[in-house]
Amino acid sequence: MGRVTPLVEARGLAVGHGGRVLLEEVGLGLHRGRILCLLGPNGVGKTTLFRTLLGLMPPLGGAVFLGGHPLSDLSRAEIAQRLAYVPQTLTTPFAWRALDLVLMGAAARLGPFARPGRAEIARAEAALALLGIDDLGPVEITRLSGGQRQMVLIARAIAQGAEAVAMDEPTASLDFANRIRVGKAIQGLAARGIGVLLCTHDPDQAADLGDEAVLIEPGGILAAGPAAEVMTAARMTRLYDIPVRRDALPGGRLHFSGPSGREDQGPVTGAAAGQNV
Amino acid sequence: MMRLRLTALMAGALALAAAALAAETRTITDATGRQIEVPADPRRVFAAGPPAATLLYALKPDAMVGWPRAPGAEDLPFLRPETRDLPALGRLTGKGDTVNLEVLLSARPDLIVDYGTVTATYRDLARRVQAQTGTPYALIDGSLPTIPATLRTLGDLLAEPERGETLAAYAEATFAEIDAILAAIPEDRRPSVYLARGPEGIETAARGSINAEIIDRVGGRNVVAAGPDGLATVSPEQVQACAPEVIVTIDADFAAHVGTMPEWQGIPAVRDGRVYLAPSAPFGFIDSPPSVNRLIGLKWLADKLYPEEARIDIEAEVARFYTLFYGVTPDRAALDGLLGAGHPGE
Amino acid sequence: MSERAAPPLLALGLAGALAAGAMLGPYPLSPVDVADTLIGRPPDPQAAIVLWNIRLPRVVAAALIGAALAAAGAAYQTVFRNPLVAPDILGVSQGAGLGAVLGILLGLPVLAIQLMGFAFGIGTIGLVMAIALALRGLGQVLVVVLCGMAVAALAGAGISLVKLMADPDDQLPAITFWLMGSLAGIKQADVAAALPAIVAGLLPLIALRWRIGLLALGDDEARTLGVEAGRLRLLVILSATLVTAAAVSVAGVIGWVGLMVPHMARLITGPRFDRLLPVALAMGAALMVLVDAAARSIAQQEVPLGILTAVLGGPLFLWLLARGGRTWAE
Numbered sequence: 023m024g025r026v027t028p029l030v031e032a033r034g035l036a037v038g039h040g041g042r043v044l045l046e047e048v049g050l051g052l053h054r055g056r057i058l059c060l061l062g063p064n065g066v067g068k069t070t071l072f073r074t075l076l077g078l079m080p081p082l083g084g085a086v087f088l089g090g091h092p093l094s095d096l097s098r099a100e101i102a103q104r105l106a107y108v109p110q111t112l113t114t115p116f117a118w119r120a121l122d123l124v125l126m127g128a129a130a131r132l133g134p135f136a137r138p139g140r141a142e143i144a145r146a147e148a149a150l151a152l153l154g155i156d157d158l159g160p161v162e163i164t165r166l167s168g169g170q171r172q173m174v175l176i177a178r179a180i181a182q183g184a185e186a187v188a189m190d191e192p193t194a195s196l197d198f199a200n201r202i203r204v205g206k207a208i209q210g211l212a213a214r215g216i217g218v219l220l221c222t223h224d225p226d227q228a229a230d231l232g233d234e235a236v237l238i239e240p241g242g243i244l245a246a247g248p249a250a251e252v253m254t255a256a257r258m259t260r261l262y263d264i265p266v267r268r269d270a271l272p273g274g275r276l277h278f279s280g281p282s283g284r285e286d287q288g289p290v291t292g293a294a295a296g297q298n299v
Numbered sequence: 300m301m302r303l304r305l306t307a308l309m310a311g312a313l314a315l316a317a318a319a320l321a322a323e324t325r326t327i328t329d330a331t332g333r334q335i336e337v338p339a340d341p342r343r344v345f346a347a348g349p350p351a352a353t354l355l356y357a358l359k360p361d362a363m364v365g366w367p368r369a370p371g372a373e374d375l376p377f378l379r380p381e382t383r384d385l386p387a388l389g390r391l392t393g394k395g396d397t398v399n400l401e402v403l404l405s406a407r408p409d410l411i412v413d414y415g416t417v418t419a420t421y422r423d424l425a426r427r428v429q430a431q432t433g434t435p436y437a438l439i440d441g442s443l444p445t446i447p448a449t450l451r452t453l454g455d456l457l458a459e460p461e462r463g464e465t466l467a468a469y470a471e472a473t474f475a476e477i478d479a480i481l482a483a484i485p486e487d488r489r490p491s492v493y494l495a496r497g498p499e500g501i502e503t504a505a506r507g508s509i510n511a512e513i514i515d516r517v518g519g520r521n522v523v524a525a526g527p528d529g530l531a532t533v534s535p536e537q538v539q540a541c542a543p544e545v546i547v548t549i550d551a552d553f554a555a556h557v558g559t560m561p562e563w564q565g566i567p568a569v570r571d572g573r574v575y576l577a578p579s580a581p582f583g584f585i586d587s588p589p590s591v592n593r594l595i596g597l598k599w600l601a602d603k604l605y606p607e608e609a610r611i612d613i614e615a616e617v618a619r620f621y622t623l624f625y626g627v628t629p630d631r632a633a634l635d636g637l638l639g640a641g642h643p644g645e
Numbered sequence: 646m647s648e649r650a651a652p653p654l655l656a657l658g659l660a661g662a663l664a665a666g667a668m669l670g671p672y673p674l675s676p677v678d679v680a681d682t683l684i685g686r687p688p689d690p691q692a693a694i695v696l697w698n699i700r701l702p703r704v705v706a707a708a709l710i711g712a713a714l715a716a717a718g719a720a721y722q723t724v725f726r727n728p729l730v731a732p733d734i735l736g737v738s739q740g741a742g743l744g745a746v747l748g749i750l751l752g753l754p755v756l757a758i759q760l761m762g763f764a765f766g767i768g769t770i771g772l773v774m775a776i777a778l779a780l781r782g783l784g785q786v787l788v789v790v791l792c793g794m795a796v797a798a799l800a801g802a803g804i805s806l807v808k809l810m811a812d813p814d815d816q817l818p819a820i821t822f823w824l825m826g827s828l829a830g831i832k833q834a835d836v837a838a839a840l841p842a843i844v845a846g847l848l849p850l851i852a853l854r855w856r857i858g859l860l861a862l863g864d865d866e867a868r869t870l871g872v873e874a875g876r877l878r879l880l881v882i883l884s885a886t887l888v889t890a891a892a893v894s895v896a897g898v899i900g901w902v903g904l905m906v907p908h909m910a911r912l913i914t915g916p917r918f919d920r921l922l923p924v925a926l927a928m929g930a931a932l933m934v935l936v937d938a939a940a941r942s943i944a945q946q947e948v949p950l951g952i953l954t955a956v957l958g959g960p961l962f963l964w965l966l967a968r969g970g971r972t973w974a975e
Contacts, residue, residue: 078865102871114861115726116916126859130871137855137919162915182870349814368812390813497819498755499830505946510814523945530818531946534829536699539691540672552754561698562832565691587814 027090028053029186029217030075030105036083037067037074043082044070046242052186052217057208059228059249060221062238063262068221071238072190075219077101089185102130106179108189112163112171120166120174121159124149127181142181149180153207169200176207186217194223205231225266225278229253237261250276327456330440331422337435338409340458345406345434347391347413349588350441354414356382357466357591357624358450359457364388364406367398374581376633379626391428400431408434412453414590415441416509443512446470446591466591469623473594480601480609481518490604492519493543493568494585500546500553500563501538502530510586513593514547517600535562542567545604546574549585575603578617578637581625595620614638651913655927659708662931666704667696669938671945698833703941704934706831706839710892711902711933713843715925717885717892718903719910720850723918724860724878725786728911732889732903734790735882736797740769741893743800746807746820755830759838759894765800766890770882772796825949826899828937839895846888849880850922857881858918899950901958902929908965 028051035048044067052058062068073079075086077093086093088104096104106127127149128142138146150156155173163171172192179187189208193201201224208231211218222228228235232249239261245252258266258278269277323339344362346352352367360379365388375383388406389398391413403411411432413425417440429436437456439449447467454463481489494511496502504510505526514521522541523533539562546568548554554576563569577584577596584596595617602611614634622628629637667683668676672695678688679696687693717732725734733739744765748758770793777785777792804824811817850857859867860878867874889903906929907921914920933950936957940948 073865076865076869078868098868098873099871102869105869107866107869109866113863113866114916115728116723116861116911118916122915122917126862126870129856129859132855134856135852496815501830501947502819502822525944526946532818532822532827532829532949533945534671534699534703534941534947536695536703536941537671537945537947539695539699540670560832561694564698565694 026053028087029089030188030219031087031090032075032084033087034084035071035074035081035086037070037079038082039070039079041082044241045238046083048084048238048243050236050243050246052219054185054217055212055215056233057212057218057220057231059232059235060219060238061223061225061228061235061253061261066238066240068238069190072188072219072221076105076107076188099130102182102184104184104186106182106184106187108172108175108179108187108192110191110194111168112175114163117162117164119159120155120161120163120170120177121146121150123163123174124159124178124181127178127183130182130184145183146177146181149177150174152180153177153210167200169196169203172196172200172204173207176204176211180211180216185215186219187211188219188221190221191223192220193227201227225253225258226276229276229278253278327437329425329437330417331425331438333422333425333438335429335435335437337437337456341410341456343406343408343410344457345388345391345403345408345411347411347436348415349390350590351412351414351439353582353588353590353592354439354449354453355412355457358454358462359459360626362457364408370581373579377581377621377625377627377629377637391424400428404432404434410434410456411436412439412456413437414439414449414453417441441509441589443516443589443593444474446594447474450591466624469620470591470594473597477517477597477601480605484518484605484608486518489518489520490544490573491522491541492545492547492604493522493538493541495546495548495553495557495574496530496550498550498552500548500550500557500560501535502532504530504586509589512589513585513596513600517597517604519545519547519600519604538563539566544568544571544573547577547585547600547603548574549577549579549583549587551576573603580637591624594624651924655924659927659931662934663704663708666707666934666938667700669942670695670700671941672700702833702836703828703831703937706828706836706895707933707937708930709836709839709843710828710896710899711906711929711931711936712926713847713888713892713929714899714903714933715906715910715929716847716850716922717889719907719918719921719925720857720881720885721903722907723857723916723921724881725790726861726863728908729904730790731900732885733797733893733898733900735773735793735886736769736800737766737886737889738893738898739797739800739804741766741890742824742898743803743807744768745823745894745897746804746811749816749819749823750807750811752816756834756838759835762894763842763890766893767886769796769800770886770890774879774882822949823897825951826897826954827940827947827949828896829941829947831895835895839891842891843888846884846886846891847926849884850888853877853880854919854922855917858916858921861916861918896950899933899954901954901962902933905954905958905962905965906932908962912965 030052032048032050036043036046038044048071060068074081088096088101124146125138125142128138147156147159150159153173153176158166158170158174193204196204205227208218220231229249234247235249235252236246237244237252237257244261245257255266255268264280267279271277324336325339326334326336328334342362343364344355345364346355346367349367355363360382363382363385365386367390369387370378388402391398411434417438421438425436425438439453447470450467450470451463454460492514494503494514503523505523506515506521508526508528510530511521522543544567554574557563557569557574568574582592584599598611598616599613601609602613617634618629667679674692678692681688682692682696714732721730721732721734722728741762745758745762748761773793773796777789781788808817808820811820856872856877859870859872860874864874907925910921910925910928914924936950936953940950940953
């Protein structure tokens, strides 16, 4: 059977900065229409791994491939054509109109002196429409809610036309309803054949959205594979260094919980009990 | 042996007498009304700024302890040899003080003289410096009409009353001469004048300002009517609009190039070749500094503004003034160097 | 102002300002005289000299310098992702100022003073970049800005030293006046000397105008969109510096324009740099032409431009701050 070339692939990757290795022997592959979740505690090197995969910093070992091409051989524009990025929040100090922000997705395919024309505007409007936020186009982002801004950034990733999208905790600062909306949008991307690399702190979200999960512990990968198989209570307990309990909710979704202030000894047994779910 | 001892004795007695004389003091009132106690015969005098230094140089050069700024190479031939190497000690005139009081004291002056505008600022400065240094500080009014009185007062203060009287008489004669010339020239025949400073010629001094005071005194109608007491900047278009008949400049670069600078073309003074470069060594003719040096500037200006009526032999006048005030008689070549550059249009 | 109405209105405004600039001045010329002189039939030879040798070079220089400072300010604000930075944030004005006042102190001819101002302005930015590169690299905007502040402070100290050494009767007033900015001494030759540098600096800004806007997002985000952020930022900083140094070297230090005009322009266009730049250019040119006309007409004496721009800029800027959210997020 011919091996399908992953959209994003890391082989024997070592990442870190200033010569200090944070993660070693990282291997992962993102495929069309799949959602790959990265889970791990704060400070473990997820962001560094992310930045390395996006070509924002050089690997300390191993290699990254985008659509089979070594990342190191690709120009900035060529990388952007293959892998789009949705940041955690929008940090520009200026009051961009949403449509103008989405238009920026065209930069990878435009020459240095070109400005977006009719075709690019149509693409940007289509991306907004796809997410059901076409009415936000002329609105300044300073007037948008956090969730709306995140949707605009996702629309920009769509307009960028890359087959893979990397998202760095896109729902971290969102309220409950917006978290669900953005989650739906991410699933929508996958349904359109886009591969999504999702970094998240929310195990429930990872289990819900992720086709696959990669658990990252200090030094390297703890486990990787189909989300439901990989995210056991034991592994999650080891990963976050607190007792974690895993429950299956009616409808089959997984729910992870830690010790609550109201439970005394419960979580420990709970975690043990949860292992066989 | 006996003779030698006698001589030594006499010298010692003389020195004692001199010290006693120097130690004697008297009380005077300066221009600010302050009562100050000054030495009867000041031997070491610190001039607070360039105007005072010029005045002191004219009256009692051997009492100078230094210059506010070191004289330039072009000034040296016109200065008494013994003053050429005096140290540059800085100025003490309120705006942009550059003298360090410790440097001032290490020059061991027995009197500080300031000559210039009398305002509350300068009065305070005088009071403060005197309190800090313990050296009497006399402030003398520096306006043009009071020059004869100033020469007498300061001559008296410096124990050089005869010298003061001689110079004061010259100043009075100069004013009288200018008045006589002006009496024969009606207002409407007095030319309009623009004073050009800086290499671009766009720095100037307005009517009534101390930097252009002598233009007013010789009857020139300064085209810049209003401005600060000091320097102002105008645009060439302003000069075009004022259309001065005479331009007086103190900048050699401007004088050399005004004929070819496009923005100055067509101005009557430029058109008629009436742009005059004022000599500046060892002291300026127009201001820099505004002191007794302006007396010869008056005559020079009268000669330039009224060549027909003034009938001044300017070379002889300059030689006389330099001999009298500066103690140096310029020779033919020096006079040509000084005045020759003043004829750019000819 | 709607997007469609903006270009013709701006063009009209700029044309009006230029016309006013040609009409206004202390030399009495009626609008008819000016028009006649422009078409080669001056009422008298002096009118031609005044208009062609003095007033028009000033109007052209003012337009050029206003446009240059506004464009440089818009560029700096975008690449430094801060709507409150001015074109001299990295010390170019202080550096150019030091060069020029040294020239005045040494009694150099005017052209040499301008050249020294220009060279020192560019040299200052070179020094800032070199220090920032040696410390952390140019990616860290804050490090670059702090290096600029430190070097600018050094240049400021140098200026103070020169002032102290200058002849207080002669050179000091010239230095003070230069540091407040003026076009009083401008000549055709000055315009010709500054033009190549200003055009050379503006061309990259104009050519890359859409892409430059993406730098407002921050380096990582811009790079993931396919922009070589580091190189582009360096090019923009160098271009904006070239433009500023050229403007400052002929006109002296003129504050506020580079800060205020991009702000006003952003009210009309929003932050998109490709829309902001032409509007900022036109507004900067028009504003500076009018301010300079006032500088030469208010009194017999020339009023320094720096005073007028500060009198206009201070209150206007406060007003803009008060309605802040409209132009930038906070």
